[in-house]
Amino acid sequence: MAEFVYVNGEFIPKEQATISLFDHGYLYGDGLFEGVRVYDGKVFELLPHVERLLSGARALGFPLGDLDETKAFEAIVATCRKNDHRDGYIRVNLTRGTGLGLDPKHIEPKVNFVIATRQLALYPPELYEKGLDMITCSTRVPSPDAIDARIKCTGKYINNILAKMEANRVGAGEGIMLNQQGHVAEATGDNVFILNSDGVFVTPHPSAGCLKGITRGVAIKLLREQFGCVVVEENMTLLDIYSAKECFLTGTAAEIIPAVSLDERLIGDGKPGPNTAKLIEAFRAYTKSTGTPISS
Structure with a gap:
């Protein structure tokens, strides 16, 4: 055809x-x-x-x-x-x-x-089972006084490409990008979530310089409505990821994928967390139950 x-x-x-x-x-x-x-x-x-x-x-x-x-x-x-x-x-x-x-x-x-x-296919299937190893990239996201990250414009993605090249050079699955204040913004192509020691899911607020991702929104909805979890959008530093119990990334191409280390520091026990696994299962079920049919 x-x-x-x-x-x-x-x-x-x-x-x-x-x-x-x-x-x-x-x-x-x-x-x-x-x-x-x-x-x-x-x-x-x-x-x-x-x-x-x-x-x-x-x-x-x-x-x-x-x-x-x-x-x-x-x-x-x-x-x-x-x-x-x-x-x-x-x-x-x-x-x-x-x-x-x-x-x-x-x-x-x-x-x-x-x-x-x-x-x-953004990541090979085995990485959904074992999780991503990540690094912190030196390339920063643009400041919102230059371009608001909620605008998904092509020009600003040169920063994401350069950050991805940094991750590639050391064989990392993904790279974390910070804003000018040193707060976590996003990964090179995905949004970032952690489960902290208080049992709260945390993701950067869009004002930190991250795209307000569509899959990010679905993940928040499922965590709150299906699992009754507390999800907050707030500033996050690298320490929050280093000390997290679980971490995962979200994006249209990636869907939901666990991350198990950052800068050679294990996140939790260095394996995909049980809550992340449940969310991945719930997300895959959700994709089968909703959507706009293409048939006429």
Whole structure:
């Protein structure tokens, strides 16, 4: 079956799909993106992804025209249907428009909206069983007076890429990124949670410089509503992770994955914790019970 890419309202065979060399996202990183999952023919948490995408576009002053949440939502579902994409990953990109030069007044005032379906596995299956070893990266997240981390814009991810390269150089599964004040913000591609010695789950507040992740929100919901746990969003330092009973990361591609060490210090007993294991099981069940069907 031929695979198609959605480009500005048209379905184009993947091999023929292109954007202009003067696309502002390509030239300047002036764009936004979302990664969305499909489980068994249902798109997972699609509305929150679409809302975050267009909220970011409005915050950056993109010329959206008639593109709204409904049209974006329907385009993503239609792309999955067109490709019979029943399990896997959806990549959604939105850029300011086309034209050379930084000044948005001098470019075509029309966004470029692209949707593609792919298969993606961020971590090998065995790491979900044994857990990730992590390091602290020297690369910091951008300060919120530069760009708010809740805006999932492409340009700011150069910091995450550089931090991931640091982790790769020492063979670590992930890297923890701090903000300018030394508080934990996020991992290079995921949100961070710990279970502390008081039995409270803690995750950095978005104001610390982390993305307000969709899977992060689902994890908070499951912990509170299904397990009756206390979950707080507050500042966290490296000491909080070093001394935690359990640690796990969340993200669309990673889902929920345990972390068992940071900077060669074991977290808890150095094995995935029982509460993390229960949450992973609950999350996988939740993905099967909810979502937007791609069938017409």
